Amino acid sequence: MGLISSLVPMIIVGGLLEFFLEQEIRESKLNEFEELAELKKQQIENGIHLTSEIVDSISSRTAMRQNLALYNLEPNDFPIDRLNIIIGDLMLVNHDILEVSVVNPDGIVVVSSQKSIVDKDLAQEQYFKTAIMGERFLDYVQHSNYSSMFFSEPLVYEDKIIGVICIYFLDDGGITGQFNLGETGEYILAKRNENGDALFLNTMRFDEDSAFTRIVKQDQLDVPITQALLKHSGVYNDKVDYRGVPVLSVTRYIESADLGLVVKQDKSEAFSLITDLQNLSFMGFALIGIIIFITLFFTSDKITRPLLILKNKLERVSDTNRDISMPLSGTNEIRQLADSFNVMIEKQKESRVKLVESSKRFKTLYENSPLPNYTINKDGLVIGINPAFTKVLGYSEEDIVGKSIFFIVPEKLLSEAKQRFAELQEKDSVNNVEFEFKTKGGRIIPVIASAYTLLEGDSKTYNIIISDITEISNAKKLIQSQLEKLKELDTQKDEFINTLSHELRTPLVPIQANCEMLLDEDFPEKLGKEQKELVDSMTFNLDRLSSLINKLLLLKSLELGKHGYDMQNIPVKEIGNEINANYLGIMSQKNIEFTNLIKNTFTVNADKNAIHQVFDNLINNTFDFLPKENAKVEINVTPQDDKLVFSVKDNGVGISSIHHEKIFDKLYQVDESHTRAHGGLGLGLAICKQLVNDMGGDMWLKSNEDGGSTFYFSLKKGESG
Amino acid sequence: MKILIIDDDEETCKAIIAFLTLKGHQAVGVSDGREGIEKINADTFDRIILDMSMPDFSGMDVLQKLKETNKLENNKIVVYSAVAMSQEEIDVIAKKGGSFLSKSQGMNELVQTLMTC
Structure with missing residues (x-):
């Protein structure tokens, strides 16, 4: 009795235990199945989504059937090259696609990523029959160590079924593996x-x-x-x-x-498991049951269920060759582990969806890019090209896929190309490299190339985008050569002006010398009055010519920065007095009322010769434009901040404001008639401005056509001024 | 004064000689820098009028040569040139013992420069 009475609770406990355990196991199984079903469902939905996208993309691009007329093809002919490219691209951007084939309405494979099945007759296959009738066929195929989803879909163009497309997707979820x-x-x-x-x-x-x-x-x-x-x-x-x-x-x-x-x-x-449990001896079961019950009492939900789920999931994951390590160091971590495992699964789902989306985006970009793109694997073998690549470089897929990346590199750039590839392998990207490629026709074209890593891991691939810069490069060369020509012309012009002024002046020297001799008091034969006047006129015109040449030479040396300045603090009064003295004679001779207002005590920081040169030019300029009567010229200076503004004012013909900006330009003439009436090459003001600028000042004018002009130039005040 | 004129333009040489002669000086002209050096080595002059831009052997070359042979200090040189010169170049000429006069200046200025240098 003692034994029995002690067994009774055990039996009760054992029975309860069996009940709980069976519930527990059943529940965890069901949970597992539910998750499987959910994942499966999602996988199928993704697959369906992807297939319809692929079919859409192929059939829309087979819409080149519109172009078939252009290609002069029979209606049932498929643009094989084009389809091969499309399929190559699909495989490239979506690694879950194992095989894509396009079958014509007669059931003959016209294009396939699996070259060996091209021309195979599938007319009797159920999946062909189904799809050609306009329905999707879906199946699963088991391979030795993976399973795949198989779709055959009608290829529709303008509401007509023009063929069938068959696609195998890698069923890498592992869930389908029965x-x-x-x-x-x-x-x-x-x-x-x-x-x-x-x-x-x-x-x-x-x-x-x-x-x-x-x-x-x-x-x-x-x-x-x-x-x-x-x-x-x-x-x-x-x-x-x-x-x-x-x-x-x-x-x-x-x-x-x-x-x-x-x-x-x-x-x-x-x-x-439940049956196994039931098969255990009752006592043993009860005993084990007690122990398990006690354990379960505390941990039932915490261990059994997650462990079972985890076990199954781990099996599934490991089936897909995912490298996962899960160190277990205590029961408390089981729950966390399960949680994080679930998170992982969730993330996987998410990233799968994202992958599909980004594949799609990339696919579109890749396909439609006006820039040649090509994709290479980690060993530098070309695995895909986009249409632009063929267009620019001439190579078709057959020409280049499987070839080395260096296939299109001109021989002289081979070592550089190898260096760049090594750089790409090391840094994962290479940007904007100027390079040259060989087209199929053997032409060398300049390009800018950038490369980046497309896929990481064992199947590491790189995408290289290139831009044909032939035109830019030609334009650059053209500009370069034109620039060089211009530089050469400029040098020639400088040399020409130098030579010209030198050669012009050389014959002037003896003429001038002879004139001076004729007029010299020591000359043995005295000239008559008229003779003297003629020689005077010759001398005067010689001076004009000489001054013109001087200006040319001066401007040249100014432009070359060869002109030296002796900057000193000069009392402005001194300058005013000197100008007054120099011009008093000529002014009264010309009947001009000359006023010198430069009488204050400032000093100016300038080169004395240069400042005189500026005044000479400005004053001499007025002579040509002054009225015959009541002609007035006035020179002045006014302080302005740390500058002194000098001015030469006349009451002559004004200068229209449209000329004000350009009047200081070299060789600028206000108008043709001025050129004739007043002579000169338009160098004087250009020289003045250059001199003033070189001394740290500026030059401008105020004038209007009604009459009167004032030329201003500013120079720095002397330090003591 | 005994004056040597080194200028590759014969017309210029002639005109200067004529004017200097009129002014009572003894003037000789040569049309080449090397010839000028030979003349200076063979004879003594009170003044030398030197053109800058001459083919083969320029005015600068003459100055350089005279400096090398220590003849420079014995000779007072007026560089009478038609080419534009920078202040630095004029300074270099001054350093080598010469005065600079632009050919835009006439004979009277030349004579004055010869007198005052």
């Missing part, structure tokens, strides 16, 4: 057939011919797939599958494709 669902687990994808019954779309483990043949009647409500197609998302442990075997099942309905999805496992396997 072998991951234990010995008996599988998933079923089914659509409604014309009778509303469930038509299996994929191959069952226990029925290899199930795809598109096996049907579950719509009134077979005890089969999970019927529930799924009734849009029931649920968990069932009371249903039997298509074989009539009791199964644990999870159903999902995929709205975007009107598909039913079931993830199921034979009950016998699903609850094998």
